[in-house]
Amino acid sequence: MVLMLDHVTKRFGTFTAVNDLSLTIPEHEMFGFLGANGAGKTTTFRMVLGLLDPSDGTITWKGKRLDYSTSHLIGYLPEERGLYPKLKVRDQIVYLARLRGMRKQEALKELAYWLERFKVPEYENKRVEELSKGNQQKIQFIAACIHKPELLILDEPFSGLDPINVELLKAAVLMLKEQGTTIVFSSHQMHHVEEMCEHLCILHRGKPVVQGGLREIKRAFGKKNLIIHADFRLDFLKNFPGVVKAKTTMEGIELQISGEQTAEDILKDIVGRGFIRKFALEEASLNDIFIEKVGDSFE
Amino acid sequence: MNNFWIIFFHTYLNKLKSKSFIITTILSVVLMLLLTNIHHIIDLFNHNDGKEKVAVLDDTGQLYRPFKQQMKTINHKMILIQYKGSEKEAEAAVRKGSYDAMIQLSFTKQQQPKAVAKAKSIADSELFTNLEQGMQQLKTMAAAAKLHLTPEQLQKFYEPVSFKKSALEKNAKTEEQLNQARGIVYVLLFVIYFSVIMYSNMIAMEVATEKTSRVMEILISSVSPIKQMFAKILGIGCLSLTQLAVFLGVGYYSLKSNMEFFKGGFFDVFGFNEIPAATIMYAVIFFILGYFLYATLAAFLGSLVSRIEDVQQMITPMTMLVVAGFMIAMFGLSKPDAPFITITSYIPFFTPMIMFLRVGMLSIPAWQAIIGIAILAATIAFLAIFGAKVYRGGVLMYGKSNSYKDIKKALQLTKNE
Numbered sequence: 001m002v003l004m005l006d007h008v009t010k011r012f013g014t015f016t017a018v019n020d021l022s023l024t025i026p027e028h029e030m031f032g033f034l035g036a037n038g039a040g041k042t043t044t045f046r047m048v049l050g051l052l053d054p055s056d057g058t059i060t061w062k063g064k065r066l067d068y069s070t071s072h073l074i075g076y077l078p079e080e081r082g083l084y085p086k087l088k089v090r091d092q093i094v095y096l097a098r099l100r101g102m103r104k105q106e107a108l109k110e111l112a113y114w115l116e117r118f119k120v121p122e123y124e125n126k127r128v129e130e131l132s133k134g135n136q137q138k139i140q141f142i143a144a145c146i147h148k149p150e151l152l153i154l155d156e157p158f159s160g161l162d163p164i165n166v167e168l169l170k171a172a173v174l175m176l177k178e179q180g181t182t183i184v185f186s187s188h189q190m191h192h193v194e195e196m197c198e199h200l201c202i203l204h205r206g207k208p209v210v211q212g213g214l215r216e217i218k219r220a221f222g223k224k225n226l227i228i229h230a231d232f233r234l235d236f237l238k239n240f241p242g243v244v245k246a247k248t249t250m251e252g253i254e255l256q257i258s259g260e261q262t263a264e265d266i267l268k269d270i271v272g273r274g275f276i277r278k279f280a281l282e283e284a285s286l287n288d289i290f291i292e293k294v295g296d297s298f299e
Numbered sequence: 300m301n302n303f304w305i306i307f308f309h310t311y312l313n314k315l316k317s318k319s320f321i322i323t324t325i326l327s328v329v330l331m332l333l334l335t336n337i338h339h340i341i342d343l344f345n346h347n348d349g350k351e352k353v354a355v356l357d358d359t360g361q362l363y364r365p366f367k368q369q370m371k372t373i374n375h376k377m378i379l380i381q382y383k384g385s386e387k388e389a390e391a392a393v394r395k396g397s398y399d400a401m402i403q404l405s406f407t408k409q410q411q412p413k414a415v416a417k418a419k420s421i422a423d424s425e426l427f428t429n430l431e432q433g434m435q436q437l438k439t440m441a442a443a444a445k446l447h448l449t450p451e452q453l454q455k456f457y458e459p460v461s462f463k464k465s466a467l468e469k470n471a472k473t474e475e476q477l478n479q480a481r482g483i484v485y486v487l488l489f490v491i492y493f494s495v496i497m498y499s500n501m502i503a504m505e506v507a508t509e510k511t512s513r514v515m516e517i518l519i520s521s522v523s524p525i526k527q528m529f530a531k532i533l534g535i536g537c538l539s540l541t542q543l544a545v546f547l548g549v550g551y552y553s554l555k556s557n558m559e560f561f562k563g564g565f566f567d568v569f570g571f572n573e574i575p576a577a578t579i580m581y582a583v584i585f586f587i588l589g590y591f592l593y594a595t596l597a598a599f600l601g602s603l604v605s606r607i608e609d610v611q612q613m614i615t616p617m618t619m620l621v622v623a624g625f626m627i628a629m630f631g632l633s634k635p636d637a638p639f640i641t642i643t644s645y646i647p648f649f650t651p652m653i654m655f656l657r658v659g660m661l662s663i664p665a666w667q668a669i670i671g672i673a674i675l676a677a678t679i680a681f682l683a684i685f686g687a688k689v690y691r692g693g694v695l696m697y698g699k700s701n702s703y704k705d706i707k708k709a710l711q712l713t714k715n716e
Contacts, residue, residue: 013711049520051695071521078520082513087313098305099521143517 002026003048003151003182008057010043010206017043019206020057025184025199030177032197033186034286036294040206041186042079045153048184049076061151072101075149079156079186081140085129089115089139092128093146100147107146114142118168134165141169145176152176154185158192170196190286200286202293209293214286221289226255226263229278230270240266252278256288302522303530310505310534315541324542328549335553351399351426354382354389362404362412365440369433377429393417402430412437477660480578481632484659487582488632488652490543492625495589495651496618498539499597505531506601506694507610515694524694525687528602532594539590581658581668588675589651593621595679599686602693603705624649628656635660644671647678 003025010018018040025031035041046052048059050066059066066074084092090111097107115121118138128136137160145152157173158166174196177183187193193200194214201211210217223244228234229252237253238246242262247254257263263281270276314320333340357363367379382389382401389401400418407413414434416427443453506528509515518527600613627649631640635657644653654671657663692709 046695051516051519068521068523068526074520076517076520078513078516080513080516082516084509084514085512095305095309096517096521099302099518 002062003184004058004060005044005048006058006060008044008047008054008059010040010047010052011055017206018047018054018203021203021206021208022057023201023208023211025182027182028177028180029182029199030173030197031182031184032193032200033184033203034188034190034193034200034290035186035203036188038205039203039294041203042155043206044203045076045155045184045186048153049074072147073150075100075144075147075152077140077144077152077154077157079159081133081136083128083136083140083143086127088125088127089131090124093139093143096143097146100149102147110146111142114146117172118142134161137161137165138169141172145172145181148179148181150180150182152181152183154183156187157185158187158189166192190290194286202290204294210289217289218283218286221284221292223256223258223284223288223292224260224263225282225284225288226257226266227278227280227282228252228255228266228270228276230274230276232274234270237266237270240269242266256284303526306522306527306530307534307537310531311537314501314505314535314538320538320542324545327546331546331550332553335550335557338557350376350378352378352380352397353426353430354392354398354401355379356382356386356389356401356403358403358405359412362437366404366412366433366437369436369440370429373432373436374429390417393419399423400426400430412441480575480660483578484656485632487578487659488625488628488656491582491586491589491652491655492621492628494539494543494586495593496621498535498590499593499617499621500614501538502532502535502594503597503601503610503614504607505535506598506690507604507607510602510694511605511607519691519694524691528598528687528690529683532591532598535594536587536590578659581655584672585651585655588672588679591679592647592651592675592682593617595682595686599682599689599693602690603696603709605696620648624652628652631656632660645674647675650675 003023005021005023008018008021009016021040021044033041033044043052047054048066050068061070061073064070087095090108093111094104094107097110098104102110111124112121115124120135120138123131123135123139128139131139141157144154154173157169161169170192173183173185185193185197197214199211199213200217202209212220228237234253235248237243237255240262242258242265243255244258245256255266257266260281267279355363355366357366363379363381370377370379380398382392382398384392386403389398389403392398393401400416402414402416404412404414412434414430416430418426421427439453443450448456509518522530596617597614600617601610604610604613624643627640627643631637631653634640640653640657643649644657646653650671654668654675658668689706689709692711693705696705696709
């Protein structure tokens, strides 16, 4: 009862966009897709949606291949936002909802609910081109989920939104998840994924470099962050055994260390050298993992 | 409802309700009403319709009377008045508007009548033509009188020769029929030409708009691009038929109510009174097939552009094909049996216009028309399959380049390697 990608490869001519990707996304889960620009996220989504056929491998949803007969089960928010600029919000949503197998009356009822939820009921009879970018995004989101899909694919849902709208949309996504929708979303903003997803996959040049549960990934990564603020110079710590990376900040130093043992050793060493205002051992963030795995190609 | 029909009705109704469609339709209808009622309108502005007052200065004292008589047969509404004043005074009277024109009659050295006509401007060519005609006849009469010819002899002299054309081929059309056919074929060719250009343009724009506004990605994730493409083509096709039906209805009604005026005029010559049913049937068939051919072409060309500004550039070669077909058809109107026309009528891109020209003007065997239609239908089928593949890839491509190389890229995108 899952979305399964089984050794999926997509080649365009000589270029390989997605290379041997295998994924299992459990039902009612939120799955995060990370990757730099051009890593193959959108291509993967397009294959899941059946817009592109994989060169190799298979994609199944609950054991069945996805095609146009199942399109009413799937919702899609494309990365490139797109609505008819000249159409009224209402006509637009009804049209798109009907194409996903909804009846007009149902669609209107749902639309009213969503517009109310996003606090923009007055937009129903406005043309899309009259709305701001952020508000267009809300309409686009409504278009993606109005037909209550079982599988919702969100390609960069939060890009280009202000913090208030991000929160509004996040709450909506979480609600859909509570209601049992399986959600796959991509982002290159780590904290969104970190905050919302139990499972994730980091894609790099078409290849999955990290995948699994968020906690396991962090544990497997092993490295931790150590933040020290002190009144004396900490530069010598850069060469301390077990320190992988170091960054001097205004108030002290941020270290990436290979494990907890290193933190203990460092503490022993600096105690007595002066006043230590902060000594904090933190789990590596997804950002650290991403940078480590994807490396220099990610800006 | 099936997705196909949802898209079909969406395309059809949205275009039907769009301002641009309503405005063009209304404007065309108004234009048509104006054209068919043109004689009323001319009358409205032309109060002294033909009743021009012409001052005649007769220097000879002999020419006024016979000239007036001649003019009566040419334009009985024209009023000729013998003017007794001088040339200068007459000119002044014309300037003032008391007269529309003046004409000064005199003899040449050989005692032939000659005339100088003056009006405020020489824009009203009809007036001068009438006066010139009158003078010509006057001169002929004078010359005949010198030769002592009786009016009967003179009439014999001018009697037109009896000349009849007749075709030996069994089904060939008579001269009269051919002229009639030419008129109706000419008009229908125009209709086919304009509609194909206009509506295929509309399709390409529609596809490109959906693609550039990126709504396409959502659409094709719920409906297959192929279904969507054909629903669109059919939707716009129905729109075109709706518009044509309005035009034909208004045109027919307006012509009927103005028939009195057009009777005996060029309408009879052009054969609008009795349009053969077969011609209309072929016109409809070739219009529909022509539309599908070019609409399919336009749809997949439209799917290749990423910016709406590039649509025109992309479909220019296609438009050229239509124009070329129309040019050949125009040439063919005067020489429908030329071998060149016969050959081009089998080239699918030209068939809709040129094969129609041939069936309309000549009595070609039915199998020739059917072969033409078959080739055309096969080409449409091929283009539809090929076009659908390009379309499917094309709508997913967002690049800077807009060239025909993209066709290859689009095909590659849909291939399963």
